[in-house]
Amino acid sequence: MIHCEGLVKIFKTDDIEVVALQGLNMTVEPGEMMAIIGNSGSGKSTLLNILGGLDRPSAGQAVVGQWNLLKMSMEQLIEYKRKTVGFIWQNIGRNLVPYLTALQNVELPMLIQGKADRAYAKQLLAAVGLEHRMGSRLTQLSGGEQQRVAIAIALSNRPPLVLADEPTGSVDSATGEQILDIFRRLNRDMGVTIVIVTHDLSVADKVDRVVAIRDGLTSTEWVKREANASDSDSADEASAEVSTGSGFGAQHEEFVVIDRVGRLQIPKAYLDAMNVDGKAVLEFDGKKVIIGPPDRTSDPSVQIGGERTNGTSRSQSE
Numbered sequence: 001m002i003h004c005e006g007l008v009k010i011f012k013t014d015d016i017e018v019v020a021l022q023g024l025n026m027t028v029e030p031g032e033m034m035a036i037i038g039n040s041g042s043g044k045s046t047l048l049n050i051l052g053g054l055d056r057p058s059a060g061q062a063v064v065g066q067w068n069l070l071k072m073s074m075e076q077l078i079e080y081k082r083k084t085v086g087f088i089w090q091n092i093g094r095n096l097v098p099y100l101t102a103l104q105n106v107e108l109p110m111l112i113q114g115k116a117d118r119a120y121a122k123q124l125l126a127a128v129g130l131e132h133r134m135g136s137r138l139t140q141l142s143g144g145e146q147q148r149v150a151i152a153i154a155l156s157n158r159p160p161l162v163l164a165d166e167p168t169g170s171v172d173s174a175t176g177e178q179i180l181d182i183f184r185r186l187n188r189d190m191g192v193t194i195v196i197v198t199h200d201l202s203v204a205d206k207v208d209r210v211v212a213i214r215d216g217l218t219s220t221e222w223v224k225r226e227a228n229a230s231d232s233d234s235a236d237e238a239s240a241e242v243s244t245g246s247g248f249g250a251q252h253e254e255f256v257v258i259d260r261v262g263r264l265q266i267p268k269a270y271l272d273a274m275n276v277d278g279k280a281v282l283e284f285d286g287k288k289v290i291i292g293p294p295d296r297t298s299d300p301s302v303q304i305g306g307e308r309t310n311g312t313s314r315s316q317s318e
């Protein structure tokens with residue numbers, strides 16, 4: 001569904017350039033429900049805005065379904081935004097027209113496309129648990145209910161892909177959980193691919209896969225064990241297991257992302273523990289790659305693909 005390779009986004013202001021995405025690789029399979037996490041400023045929203053057709057990439061590859069996001073004309077971009085992708089913002093006000101009812105809000109994108117399908121709009125509102133509030137104006141709904149209307153709106157033109165930027169960011173945790181359950185149901189029942197950007201680590205339990213972005217690059221990913229069993233090999237990225245102590249628990253397997261040319265990001269905690277700055281020594285014993293500080297006598301080391309060496313990484317069988 002989504003394939004990004006070497007994706008670069010540079011923001012230029014008068015005298016400053018910010019490289020928000022630095023050659024990011026990411027693949028999302030059709031029908032997947034996954035989350036992107038990362039510190040503030042790591043490039044999550046930039047990526048989501050590019051995938052949503054709200055911003056143009058500077059270089060690299062970004063393909064969503066049949067669309068190449070770097071090569072689309074303005075007309076194709078409008079078509080893409082209307083038909084292929086539904087977007088949910090944290091700021092609910094961006095999704096909704098407050099003086100219209102919930103039903104009218106869901107019908108609005110359909111009308112812009114040509115014709116409202118009232119039966120389908122009602123079906124969507126029922127799917128998000130708002131069948132009893134269809135005639136309510138937005139101002140009469142709670143924040144969580146408004147966010148649910150936003151989900152129905154995002155689905156109104158039957159897009160195969162839904163992107164959600166911090167969808168649980170402005171609601172309490174119980175409502176957040178409810179919203180994630182709705183996403184899961186829509187994903188399962190309608191086959192919609194869902195990508196959620198979040199700070200909220202508890203989202204991990206509700207999705208198939210979590211990808212961490214660090215400094216504009218994908219660094220680590222966690223795959224739910226049952227989802228992983230049927231996962232096909234990613235065409236573009238190899239992964240080696242390494243624990244960074246994220247605390248996502250036994251439900252997830254943790255991988256460091258290695259791109260096609262062999263680059264990976266070593267977690268800062270490991271670098272600090274190894275006392276590595278700038279240069280390291282690599283050893284390959286036929287099965288495993290061991291990364292250590294240049295002075296091999298100061299032993300702490302990170303080992304990729306094998307047994308524990310320093311109490312922080314762990315074996316594949318764990």
Ligand SMILES: Nc1ncnc2c1ncn2[C@@H]1O[C@H](COP(=O)(O)OP(=O)(O)OP(=O)(O)O)[C@@H](O)[C@H]1O
Binds near residue numbers: 011041046
């Ligand atoms: N329009 C812009 N002009 C200039 N710089 C920008 C612009 N948008 C984002 N940036 C910069 O790009 C980098 C990535 O920003 P982005 O908003 O994608 O991060 P984020 O991971 O979504 O952060 P947050 O979690 O705080 O929303 C940051 O350094 C940010 O300052």
